[in-house]
Amino acid sequence: MGTWHLEVVKMAMYMTFPVGLFYIFNRPEYFEEHVNKKRKEIMPPPNIEAIDLYKAAVERARRKEEKWEEELAKVTNNKK
The missing domain is CATH 1.20.5 (Single alpha-helices involved in coiled-coils or other helix-helix interfaces)
Incomplete structure (x- = not known):
């Protein structure tokens, strides 16, 4: 078992890891091209x-x- 310092580090990692992944992978630059391409296929002008x-x-x-x-x-x- 660790001390309270280890628990603080673990809790910080538990909280920052999903938030960081959410921030990185939900950026519009990553999927904007694919969404626009699919939108043009489904709903032509x-x-x-x-x-x-x-x-x-x-x-x-x-x-x-x-x-x-x-x-x-x-x-x-x-x-x-």
């Missing part, structure tokens, strides 16, 4: 043409729905 086509289709659907609502309002007003 948006296709502007596809987005424009989608927005145009949504707008056409809205106009068609508004037209149907107007026609429905005319029909229901005529029945009264």
Whole structure:
């Protein structure tokens, strides 16, 4: 068995070793390149043409729905 000095050294090592490893291995410089590469593989940049086509289709659907609502309002007003 050791004295209290040995216990203090052991406790300091028990505390600094995991904290030091956490500091060293969780630095963004080590894995930033891999994360960005994987992100580009999983989520490619948006296709502007596809987005424009989608927005145009949504707008056409809205106009068609508004037209149907107007026609429905005319029909229901005529029945009264």
